[in-house]
Amino acid sequence: MTRRLALVGLGPGDPDLLTAQAARVLNEVDHLLVADKTAQHPGTADLIAMREEICRRHVRGPWHLVAVPDPERDRDDPTDYAGAVRDWHEARAIAFEATLLEHPGDAAILVWGDPSLYDSAIRLADRIEERGVVDVEVEVVPGLSxxxxxxxxxxxxxxxxxxxxxxxxxxxxxxxxxxxxxxxxxxxxxxxxxxxxxxxxxxxxxxxxxxxxxxxxxxxxxxxxxxxxxxxxxxxxxxxxxxxxxxxxxxx
Incomplete structure (x- = not known):
């Protein structure tokens, strides 16, 4: 069964800057997914809290935020930057794929800023589609950058x-x-x-x-x-x- 996977641009953090379209999509899906970098960077827990505040402000009724542990990226070899990013994208696709299997229904990945600008969410969704383990229909919702x-x-x-x-x-x-x-x-x-x-x-x-x-x-x-x-x-x-x-x- 094909599931909806929305990549929702949240804007730069201020709940007032979320678009009406983004708010509508957040209310339509079953699960809200966010990359969790706190294992490698404990200070970034604040970024998850800011996403939670956006959801509190804009999602009517109960909502379910799922933190997906973000794989560490190899930063030790600057000569193979492209290869390190490629491996990281593959590891992220596997992590989000496992989360989608664990949580059936439609989902949205909460993207900081806009998915089109120096963000890997679209490549992540493309890789999930290519792997074919989860049948998803991807849509992109722009956000203020x-x-x-x-x-x-x-x-x-x-x-x-x-x-x-x-x-x-x-x-x-x-x-x-x-x-x-x-x-x-x-x-x-x-x-x-x-x-x-x-x-x-x-x-x-x-x-x-x-x-x-x-x-x-x-x-x-x-x-x-x-x-x-x-x-x-x-x-x-x-x-x-x-x-x-x-x-x-x-x-x-």
Whole structure:
């Protein structure tokens, strides 16, 4: 029997930012699934609590949140990054597959932000379909992304007039900055912009834990504010045990 598997973008954490479509789908399914990273990163229990608050606010009647232990990803060999991610995706598919077998009925995977942007939920669902152990029909429900919220908080238009936007990661920033002058940077745990040459040539608009009660934003010329950003980022991580940040770099 085919079961519904919805990938629901929750937005960046604020229950007020959940879309009406997402709320409707959460009310239609039997089980709400969330990746649980607390075994490797105890501070991330807060992220599950934020998802629970979204469910309390938007799901009418009883609801069932199922935490799926997230497999550890091999981060020791940066030369085989693609292989490590591929193995991790396979392990995640097996873990969610086992949970779906244990909990019959329709289900939704709760996705932080939007499933289309630096998230593995769509690849996870594709792999579950390919394996064929569980017969699922997959649908994707978009959510507000941290990139959109960053632009709103700083009152930004992300593109320059008639210009392109490059969305990249900290891993690729130094390379991409040589070819582009308007970059949105995500997944940058090392704050790679500190290593850019000619930092005075860039402006930055940065935000951390956007959509949470203690979000923080900083903007200015990169050479003047980058150390403040580093300090505020460290404070945010110390306060909550985790930090999610993104920023726009634009050549001055």
């Amino acid at each position: 941290s990139v959109q919220l960053l632009a709103a908080r700083h009152r930004l238009v992300l593109n320059a007039v008639g210009g392109p936007i490059t969305i990249t990661t900290g891993r690729r920033l130094l390379e991409d900055a040589t070819a582009g002058d308007n970059l949105v940077v995500m997944l940058d745990g090392s704050l790679t912009c500190r290593r850019l040459p000619e930092r005075a040539a860039w402006n930055v608009w940065w935000g951390a834990n956007l959509g949470s009660a203690d979000e923080v934003v900083v903007a200015g010329r990169l050479d003047r504010v980058v150390e403040e950003i580093a300090a505020r980022r460290a404070e945010a991580r110390a306060a909550r045990g985790w930090v999610m940040d993104t920023y726009l770099l634009r050549r001055a």
